[in-house]
Amino acid sequence: MTARDTAYHEGHSALNGRFLALALLGPAAGLAACVLLAVTVSPAWAAGIGVMAVLWLMLAGLLYRNWPTGIRIDRSGISAGAVGSAAAAGRTPTVNHQAWGRFTCPWPAALAVRVVTDPAQVRELRKSPQYDTMTNRWAARRAMRHCNVGVLSSPWMTAALVIDIRPGAVTTPRVRPARFYGNYMGGSLSRLLQPVPSPTWVIPTRHPDAVRQALQALGPGQPR
Numbered sequence: 001m002t003a004r005d006t007a008y009h010e011g012h013s014a015l016n017g018r019f020l021a022l023a024l025l026g027p028a029a030g031l032a033a034c035v036l037l038a039v040t041v042s043p044a045w046a047a048g049i050g051v052m053a054v055l056w057l058m059l060a061g062l063l064y065r066n067w068p069t070g071i072r073i074d075r076s077g078i079s080a081g082a083v084g085s086a087a088a089a090g091r092t093p094t095v096n097h098q099a100w101g102r103f104t105c106p107w108p109a110a111l112a113v114r115v116v117t118d119p120a121q122v123r124e125l126r127k128s129p130q131y132d133t134m135t136n137r138w139a140a141r142r143a144m145r146h147c148n149v150g151v152l153s154s155p156w157m158t159a160a161l162v163i164d165i166r167p168g169a170v171t172t173p174r175v176r177p178a179r180f181y182g183n184y185m186g187g188s189l190s191r192l193l194q195p196v197p198s199p200t201w202v203i204p205t206r207h208p209d210a211v212r213q214a215l216q217a218l219g220p221g222q223p224r
Contacts, residue, residue: 008073008214011084014066014099014135014154014204022156023059030055058138065135066154069099071161071203073214077106078113078163080152080203081173094178095147095195096134101173103150103201109169113215115208117159125160125202126153133202140180140193148198149175159208163201172197 030052038046068082080103082088088102116122125131132144133151140147149172153160175195205211 006072006074007218008071008210009083010072010205010207010211011070012067013071013206014069014152014157015063016154016156016158016204016206018156018158019063019066019154023063062136062138062155065097066099066152066204069135069152069154069204071205071211073211073218075218077104078110078161079104080150080161080201088173092174092176094176095149095193096178098133098147098149098173098175098195099135099152101175102171103152103173104171105163105165105201106169107218109166110163111166112164114162115159115205115212115215116162117208119158122157122160125162126157131198131200131202134178134193140191144193146194146196147175147178149195150198150201152204153202154204157204159205161201161203161205161208161211163203165199165201167197167199 030048033048037048038044068085068088070080070083072079072083081099081101082091083102085100085102088100091101093100116125126136129143130148131151131153132141132146132148133153134140134147135151136153136155136157150165177192177194179190179192181190
């Protein structure tokens with residue numbers, strides 16, 4: 001597949017401005033404020049430095065999980081995940097890092113394709129247990145029973161490409177489970193979060209109008 005055959009390519013589609021600002025600038029600003037208050041007001045504010053450091057580590061981890069997420073739309077279908085990496089096809093990431101693999105949906109396997117921008121619908125994609133994933137949260141909720149493979153929702157996502165797929169007709173990475181430790185809060189020291197293939201893929205985008213135009217040009221039912 002050549003560049004001329006590609007109708008749309010978006011690298012780092014999960015990294016919108018809000019996500020980057022909060023992940024990179026938020027903890028830095030909080031850390032600077034704590035240092036200033038510790039010097040000028042009270043040494044007790046020094047405790048906030050540790051809190052900001054932990055927050056920075058958490059946000060940096062989420063940034064790393066979402067870093068490779070991208071979208072490619074071409075004559076063969078839609079690809080998502082690490083679309084810019086030649087090594088992505090051979091990776092076997094854990095549920096925490098499924099975006100580092102590559103997901104491919106040929107056009108015949110796409111039952112329905114849509115771009116979601118309505119804030120309420122986007123919130124549903126991020127918050128509903130139906131779309132539980134580890135790309136938009138640091139730790140698994142106690143009620144979370146599995147991670148949906150193909151759901152690449154990101155924190156502060158504002159638009160998404162949503163694909164209802166034909167199971168068995170798509171290509172997904174071999175995603176491995178990951179262990180989470182709850183210190184007996186849920187009745188056990190740890191639990192293994194298993195991957196489960198999702199019948200609906202969710203991929204964040206920063207340019208929903210451009211994605212719509214590409215779908216109109218090459219989407220299901222269009223000449224290819």
